[in-house]
Amino acid sequence: MNGSLCAVAALRNRAPFDSFGPILSGSLNGSLCAVAALRNRAPDRNGILVSCGMRARRRLGGSGARPALYRSLGVLALAMLAACAPARIRHDTLRVALGDDPGKIDPATGYSVPTWSIDKLLFDSLVDYDDAGRIVPDLAATWSVEPDRLVFHLRHGLRFSNGAVCRADDVVASMDRLLRPQTRCPVPRFYSAIAGADAVIAGRSRHIAGLTAPDPFTVEMRLVRPDPFLLQVLAMPFCAVLPHGELDPQHPIGTGPFALTRWIHGQQMIFDRARLAPDPHSPRRVEFELGLSEQVEDLKFERGELDLLGVHRPIDGPDFVRLLHDPKWKSRFVAGPEMATYYIGMNTEMPPFNDVRVRKAVAFAVDRARLVQLLNGRAVIASGFLPPGLPGIDQSLERAVPRPGRAAGSLASAGLGAPAASLAPAGRRDPLYDVAEARALLAQAGHPDGITATYYCPNSGTATKLAMAIQQDLAGAGIHLILKPLSFPTFLTAVGQRRNVKIFQGNWVADYPDPSNFLVPLFSSADIQDVNSRNTTFFHDPAYDALLARAAAEPSAARRDVIYRQAERELMAQMPVAPLFHPENYVLVQPWVYGFRLHPVWPLAFWDICLGAPCRPNVAGGQR
């Protein structure tokens, strides 16, 4: 096929232009003929350059040369010839956009959605989360839990991607590395229940005294106190097992199902199977495209160059709406809840928000249904602080703000189980939205003429859009906000500083699927600091702290959840935060992708995916 025909064929194969095919081929006729002529005359780039020079001489100097159009057509010809290669759909490769180039791979420090996707491909921990967020075996085949110790028995035959056998010593060395200050793990205190962990965290020791390997397949952890969350945090990617606890961040080695085979910085990461695929149609290769802008990511997906869209960041709003109403794509969405809560935080130490009536007025003045609408329906109205998708949460229980004369918490199920086919947010109402009550509360608190405050928020597009909507809502109740959008680093530093920010827009994404991860770090008195405080509302309530302490000491998960629900009710009665909504993930899946699911923890649950042949249906989050 010559260049012109090939280019026409390529153009005509594009679905959106089918009807314009004749027009296009007509308008491009001259160009394409010239392309063909050019190919016959001078197939190499040198010929094109020569003709350009001659053309210039003829037009301006009076000497004879080639037709004037050739120079620009030469460039076009090269591009069209290159476009002749049809877009390949390789049914052995899963192609996904990752976001920015992470620069290095270190599971001990990676603390973002993209880095967790990489970690899950390359590494394993002792235990893992299943589709419901429960702890299941990973490198450890079995384990026993005693009040003062945990004992893990490793699976036999485990190997790293470099062929070395994985032994208990590697687990111990990896944990030692994790907690050393030089490693810069963001959450070393998660593991401080292990005897000797604090000494390593403080830099006083290089080895965790309470962590030993009695034999090559047994790991023993002695505990300084019972910790019901230790298994949860051991399943996090921070605890990935490395050979001898050593890592080359550019060429990482792990026991995961894939190995990094190529990394073109800023462009692409390629992972190939390190061991046998579970299914003949499972991807043998995973390609992460790096640095794609939102627009390019969308366009690449629609052109079939990506298999999934919206895995590592939400689909751009206008594109989401367009795709949702496109018959080609609307049935290809997979939706599920994200374990996250967006809220308005209020500094309980600073007036006027040190008055619970003012805080409640803020909560009642926000029209959450409108915020969900602004997000194109990709969220569930928050009726409490804990997200509805959290494992262990009884969805039938009322969790909303206690209010006189009004049934609370009726929305807990409003956004649940939304399959891809019923995405419309219609019918969702905000049970808290009551401007009259907000005004009454403000008046009771001694502010009949309203209040004015500076509202801090990150300066991203979505955050600012939400802030503007909130500003309008609150103005209706007499709460006048002056918006202060800041870059994310500046925002974080500002809200973490004591007596600095009165009211702000915040969000919390679960580290691990447990209520404690929401209720402890953000609201316990122990997490109040003068700078870089995690408790950014500086909420201090002895009764609430006592409930957290009771839950932490409770070995029964069911009884613990009951205590946490009680703590949440206490929290909502004091209302240091006005919960807004819980976001939902929407991932668009190509027709040749099967078995994709949204996992409560892992951004890319690749292990059940099949390409090119149906193995399992695409489903929403497993915990639903």
Add this chain to the structure above:
Amino acid sequence: MNLLRRVPLAIGVWLGVAAIVFGLMYVVPADPARILAGAQADPSTVAAIHAQLGLDRPLIIRFAAYLGGLLHGDWGQSYLTGEPVLGTVLSHFPATLELALGALIVYLLFGCGLGILAGSRPGSWADRLASVFVLAGKSVPGFWLGLVLLFLFASQLAIFPLGGAGEGGFLDTAYHLALPALTLGLSGAAYYMRLLRQGLAAELGSDYVRTARAKGIGEGTVLWKHALRNAILPVFTLLGVDFAQLLGGAVLTEAVFDWPGIGQLALQSIATLDVPMIMGTVLFAATAIVAINLAVDLVYPLIDPRLRDRGAL
């Protein structure tokens, strides 16, 4: 003499830029350790990282250490990756250089080509068409033009790739470079067109050109050998300045087309408050501007004998 005067001046400018950027980075009310640790990290970890990075030392001590490092070729290490800053910036440089050269080609092809065409025939239809091009080129924002080109030629017509820099090799790079270079080049080309058009029109109306014509010299020789040679001097100056700026990274174009150059690196570093890397990208841009301006100053007399005669070197 000029050379002896300009080199220390260039070094002074470079050090001034380093001082200003360093100061600005550290007066930003944000803690890099907070970003490095993660939004949900515990405070003790943030404090430990803060100390590890040396952020608890006085600003002047940190700046002195930074300058000392610069003098030894050590531009510091990235907070985010731990990799040497200079090495990382240099690894992104080839992509930026390709984009800069591509844009320069577009400047010359479109800007100078149309400038010569319009300047040699003032008031003609070509001149009027070129004026429309200038207006459009100066009015249309580069990022918008990039998105439109991307949508039209990459997504709908599928002639060009959807971003990225390709696998390497001349043809593949040219294929991937076409749209970003056009985007970057077209808006800049408008300035070149206007500059050359005005210069050329002025030269063609001057006495020496009239004399040359009266002596029977052909129009082509008058244009190419006499008028253009004088009219193109400001273009060379502008080309040098623009090239230097392009080497610093075309942030928006690189972002739209996912071009893995220094602009993308700068953007990512700013988002993560990776101060040493931000410093590195800014200093690299400053170095490029200072060095190329110096080079242009030195080359200028070679193009214009009048300057040579005045002892510009």
